[in-house]
Amino acid sequence: MTARTSTESSRDIPEATVARLPVYLRALTSLAEAGTSTCSSEALAAAAGVNSAKLRKDLSYLGSYGTRGVGYDVDYLRYQIAREIGVTQDWPVVIVGIGNLGHALANYSGFRSRGFRVVALLDADPARHGELVAGIEVRPFDDLERIVREHAVAIGVIATPAGSAQDVADRMVACGVGSILNFAATVLTVPAGVDVRKVDLSIELQILAYHEQRKAQGEPA
Amino acid sequence: MTARTSTESSRDIPEATVARLPVYLRALTSLAEAGTSTCSSEALAAAAGVNSAKLRKDLSYLGSYGTRGVGYDVDYLRYQIAREIGVTQDWPVVIVGIGNLGHALANYSGFRSRGFRVVALLDADPARHGELVAGIEVRPFDDLERIVREHAVAIGVIATPAGSAQDVADRMVACGVGSILNFAATVLTVPAGVDVRKVDLSIELQILAYHEQRKAQGEPA
DNA sequence: ACCGGTTTGTTCTCGCGTTCACAAACTCAT
DNA sequence: ATGAGTTTGTGAACGCGAGAACAAACCGGT
Numbered sequence: 313m314t315a316r317t318s319t320e321s322s323r324d325i326p327e328a329t330v331a332r333l334p335v336y337l338r339a340l341t342s343l344a345e346a347g348t349s350t351c352s353s354e355a356l357a358a359a360a361g362v363n364s365a366k367l368r369k370d371l372s373y374l375g376s377y378g379t380r381g382v383g384y385d386v387d388y389l390r391y392q393i394a395r396e397i398g399v400t401q402d403w404p405v406v407i408v409g410i411g412n413l414g415h416a417l418a419n420y421s422g423f424r425s426r427g428f429r430v431v432a433l434l435d436a437d438p439a440r441h442g443e444l445v446a447g448i449e450v451r452p453f454d455d456l457e458r459i460v461r462e463h464a465v466a467i468g469v470i471a472t473p474a475g476s477a478q479d480v481a482d483r484m485v486a487c488g489v490g491s492i493l494n495f496a497a498t499v500l501t502v503p504a505g506v507d508v509r510k511v512d513l514s515i516e517l518q519i520l521a522y523h524e525q526r527k528a529q530g531e532p533a
Numbered sequence: 534m535t536a537r538t539s540t541e542s543s544r545d546i547p548e549a550t551v552a553r554l555p556v557y558l559r560a561l562t563s564l565a566e567a568g569t570s571t572c573s574s575e576a577l578a579a580a581a582g583v584n585s586a587k588l589r590k591d592l593s594y595l596g597s598y599g600t601r602g603v604g605y606d607v608d609y610l611r612y613q614i615a616r617e618i619g620v621t622q623d624w625p626v627v628i629v630g631i632g633n634l635g636h637a638l639a640n641y642s643g644f645r646s647r648g649f650r651v652v653a654l655l656d657a658d659p660a661r662h663g664e665l666v667a668g669i670e671v672r673p674f675d676d677l678e679r680i681v682r683e684h685a686v687a688i689g690v691i692a693t694p695a696g697s698a699q700d701v702a703d704r705m706v707a708c709g710v711g712s713i714l715n716f717a718a719t720v721l722t723v724p725a726g727v728d729v730r731k732v733d734l735s736i737e738l739q740i741l742a743y744h745e746q747r748k749a750q751g752e753p754a
Numbered sequence: 755a756c757c758g759g760t761t762t763g764t765t766c767t768c769g770c771g772t773t774c775a776c777a778a779a780c781t782c783a784t
Numbered sequence: 785a786t787g788a789g790t791t792t793g794t795g796a797a798c799g800c801g802a803g804a805a806c807a808a809a810c811c812g813g814t
Contacts, residue, residue, distance in 0.1 A: 522617070
């Protein structure tokens with residue numbers, strides 16, 4: 313959202329494409345583990361659950377990594393996507409709010425395997441301090457600034473109750489955290505230049521409920 | 534995706550709007566709890582974190598529930614949105630896969646408060662059977678069909694490892710489950726008419742990592 | 755009854771994303 | 785070398801959603 317005029321070679325990739333790149337990455341990893349060394353856009357698209365034309369257009373934003381008449385080299389393409397997303401490097405992450413969800417996040421293996429390293433678990437409740445979760449000690453929320461500075465943390469995860477989420481976000485932003493993944497059921501307000509992504513479990517269910525209701529309307533029992 | 538020609542009075546609401554309605558609902562609940570009985574589109578939009586024009590356009594798909602020169606009655610609008618989404622009724626839900634994430638989901642209070650009732654927790658691991666999670670007994674996965682039939686479950690939640698997710702989805706669909714919320718890190722294939730929403734924690738982080746990387750490129754240390 | 759101020763509902767325009775369709779480019783067999 | 789077959793990369797058309805802007809409608813005071 314900040315005006316980055318990009319004197320770099322970095323073409324700006326559409327947001328919708330960025331959101332799909334991790335899916336392609338996972339599909340490629342899956343193919344590689346199955347022993348496949350080359351794949352067509354059709355095959356990869358099927359594995360990723362998208363249209364093959366869309367896949368090709370998405371990949372074209374990164375460059376021309378395929379060979380016409382042949383397809384894509386799985387390992388090569390995988391590396392290129394990983395580099396573009398940034399998962400070839402190490403991303404230190406802080407999780408704030410060690411309730412049920414915080415526990416689950418701390419134990420989630422999908423983070424570490426993609427370069428995300430949980431460097432600290434923080435909670436405001438003194439009763440939790442010292443507790444070991446996923447082999448990491450839960451520490452006071454006030455340690456946030458020191459930890460962010462020491463580990464150069466750029467990404468923060470908020471798994472607190474809705475009431476505390478904005479405060480946590482403010483503190484994170486003040487410390488220099490540039491991206492926040494928010495699981496709390498509230499709308500966060502952050503300054504321009506800070507990225508926020510929201511995951512709201514009950515909203516997802518409500519969207520499904522809407523569609524279920526529509527289906528049920530058409531077919532009276 | 535199925536051709537529902539909608540002889541009903543139900544206008545078809547754009548998908549983007551459907552995804553925002555739960556946000557408005559939450560904002561309205563918040564306003565109601567704060568004692569506000571009337572609000573303008575500007576105020577509600579601010580609370581929901583969207584543009585006021587977008588909010589008004591979204592609400593116009595439901596009908597004309599506001600009063601020009603005045604605004605919206607908080608309780609009235611809240612009920613209308615809740616009815617449209619379907620959260621005025623009770624939605625029985627089954628959760629399959631009681632690992633760390635399944636635990637968190639079972640305990641998540643945001644479900645019950647919005648009409649979603651967890652009627653069963655299922656897991657393939659016999660070691661887990663009988664265990665009490667959130668006051669509900671974990672049962673064998675094979676009980677799925679009976680439970681879905683008995684409770685008329687329409688929505689299923691998958692929180693298993695990626696390897697088992699497709700099997701679970703197939704079984705759910707076979708039982709008549711029409712909507713699936715998938716937390717497993719895999720692309721589910723389901724027949725037309727079945728809705729699937731995917732929540733992938735590591736993908737969200739990867740998207741943030743991409744943006745962080747871009748920010749870091751512009752400012753060399 | 756009328757007028758100024760306010761706020762909704764809607765129309766219009768613009769930009770983004772998706773999809774189609776095809777030319778360019780590569781492989782392999784002859 | 786040439787041609788048939790295959791697959792990528794991209795130009796163009798299309799549809800959806802976002803945002804601006806405005807007319808219609810309502811309230812309150814005089």
